[in-house]
Amino acid sequence: MASSFVHRTCSLCEAHCGVSVEVEAGRVRSVRGDPDDPFSRGYICPKAHGLLALQDDPDRLRRPLRRGPRGFEEIGWEEAFELAARRLREIREAHGPEALGAYAGNPNAHDIGSILYLPALLRGLGTRRRFSASSVDQLPKMLACAAMFGGGLSVPIPDIDRTDHLLVLGANPLASNGSLMTAPDFPGRLRRLRERGGKLVVVDPRRSETARIADEHHFLRPGTDAMLLFAMVQVLFEEGLVRLGRLEALVHGTELLQTLAKDFPPEAVAIATGIDAATIRHLARELAAAPSAAVYGRIGTCTQEFGTLASWLVDVLNTLTGNLDRPGGAMFPRPATGRAGDEAVGSGRIPHARWRSNVRGLPEAFGELPVAALAEEIDSAG
Ligand code: SF4
Structure with a gap:
């Protein structure tokens, strides 16, 4: 069967290099840099050379797993969604929304699904115990930019x-x-x-x-x-x-x-x-x-x-x-849509220290607490 090429972007980091993916009979045969991508012009780094191995990795998580008495067991998607939603609701009803916490890892920043739906999920949970990789990365830069230019994304x-x-x-x-x-x-x-x-x-x-x-x-x-x-x-x-x-x-x-x-x-x-x-x-x-x-x-x-x-x-x-x-x-880079850094523009307020962590009283910034406080917040009551 003849192979065909589809053009995508590598989702492993913010650079979003263009990749040309060779597909044959529904399987990925190769992943190469896309010379026609106007931004990366065929370049990919060693991580993207590993995309094919990642795709076919036998240890890749393809189905939801639930920890049971005999270790992890595969369950269906419907069951997984129902279980997660029910337990989150039960905990929130019993202990309030602050009994829930959420951590968003770095790849969420370059995944369209997460960008669209993660904010909605977090709003639905109602917790202010939000953490992400930003607080061990660029949050100080965002604070400085909010103070200087009026928006944390105006970098x-x-x-x-x-x-x-x-x-x-x-x-x-x-x-x-x-x-x-x-x-x-x-x-x-x-x-x-x-x-x-x-x-x-x-x-x-x-x-x-x-x-x-x-x-x-x-x-x-x-x-x-x-x-x-x-x-x-x-x-x-x-x-x-x-x-x-x-x-x-x-x-x-x-x-x-x-x-x-x-x-x-x-x-x-x-x-x-x-x-x-x-x-x-x-x-x-x-x-x-x-x-x-x-x-x-x-x-x-x-x-x-x-x-x-x-x-x-x-x-x-x-x-x-x-x-x-x-x-x-x-x-200032121009965003593809909207306006960068809207959160402080006009209000004149820098989104900082509006609430604090329980244990050490560390301030939030841009709606999240420092991830350095995550472990102690999990371990402490209240
Ligand atoms: S190829 Fe490398 S530099 Fe380019 S987006 Fe992927 S991980 Fe980032």
């Missing part, structure tokens, strides 16, 4: 295909293909950045894959990104390198920012960050001098004590150098 990302200078902190896009800066074939995009005379600078405590191919890699003590970034802000003010340009009318509080930054000259943070003062000045000057530049911080700048501050400072630097929302700088 500027580098215009990688046009920038002249890319400063990356706490990110490894060569392995992740971008994550928030979704960019399939990051190696190819980076090669083209170099070919047009651009520069890649990486600040990371680890010699990551991206750091290994960067023009410069500076080791930073973990958790000190905010100090480094504040020192770069201080250099921009001290050396008259602030160029707000057309952003001038949109920016408030630069005098206050300048005052705050005075406490963080490069010499004051050099020992703590592990980066000497001359290098910090060099980082700030090069960023300011580049025809276009973008600062990009990811999970390493988020999941730390000063993650929200560091995330905010990334876009403070993009703003002070005039690189926010301009070609070659850090730009």
